[in-house]
Amino acid sequence: MHTQITSHQNPKIKRLHLLKEKSRVRKKENRFFIEGKREIILAISGGYRLEQIYYCASIISKEEVLRITETSNNQIEFFEVTSDIYQKLSHRSTTEGVLGIAFSKETSLNNLDLHTNNPLILVAESPEKPGNIGALLRTADAAKVDAFLIANPKTDIYNPNIIRSSVGCVFTNKIASGTTEEIIRFLKERKINIYGAALQSSENYYTQDYNKPTAIVVGTEDKGLTDEWLKNTTQNIKIPMSGVIDSMNVSVAAGILIFEAKRQRDFVV
Known part of the structure; x- marks a missing residue:
């Protein structure tokens, strides 16, 4: 009717x-x-x-x-x-x-089923701008990651601006959220290596092996990752840059890092 x-x-x-x-x-x-x-x-x-x-x-x-x-x-x-x-x-x-x-769907970590013993996960800490969150969701979809986790969310994931900027990828990804502490605990309990995008004590991103269970974590463009993440990473990683500034859009950085992990995994015999 x-x-x-x-x-x-x-x-x-x-x-x-x-x-x-x-x-x-x-x-x-x-x-x-x-x-x-x-x-x-x-x-x-x-x-x-x-x-x-x-x-x-x-x-x-x-x-x-x-x-x-x-x-x-x-x-x-x-x-x-x-x-x-x-x-x-x-x-x-x-x-x-x-x-x-x-x-809506429940986004609790308790409800997240990874369906794999070797997951590739993208984590974003405190993303706020709907456009950036939408772009991160598009990157996660393009790489077909096993989960997209949001630590300390600042914005409702069902904000129409996020749905629009993600071109619907909010529906194609497994999404869960929690505090930074909760997500770190979730990753460590499952023995998932944590690679944090940061300049402190970091190695070039392409020198790392992402073939084991992997979480790549990105922070905000202005503040980066909090100390809580930096103290709990397996290794901090950086993208070498040749320009004047030392940062780039968070979704661009996430794309570079997550697709390096995909490249390594795709070429494993």
Whole structure:
């Protein structure tokens, strides 16, 4: 059944606005706002349950909406909204006509199953900018790491800006979060080598062997890794740079490091 909504004052539309704008509402309801065909398809394929879909019939047909949600394993409520309502809710200028509400997943370390005895993990400490987090998620997806861990998170992982900047990779990665202490304990209990991106007591990143269980840890661009990480790494690693500054965008650095680990693993006979 597809119900039509024509008023901005409709409680469902007000709820959509709140889920889009307020992290506290997303956490309280254990749900989040999602926009775009690709993102919805990736969320479903990543095992996320959709609660509701809202679409603008002047942009996307009901048949197309049903097609992109046909693999969902739960019942979804469908609502057709006016073009005016949709434009107020959507963020993209090149919009696709569909958005919705999905159930969040638990990101506790206790629920993380690595499914391998030789994991490759990317860890980010205290990432704050949604654009950087989105780029890190894209890097993690491209390298197909076994998990993306966030230590001391500063931003809600279901922030629409993260979903958008990650181009849906928030749904393709195994994500868990915790304090720095908790994640260090998690890695050490599983005998996972910890390589921290830092200048202090560091070796060039390409001199290390990443063929064993490995976690590559990056910090913020302005402060780097905290002392707690630096005291617990297997080895600190650095990227040699020839320019004036001694730092680069965190997602670029993470990409260089994680793909060196991938390169080594791909060439193991």
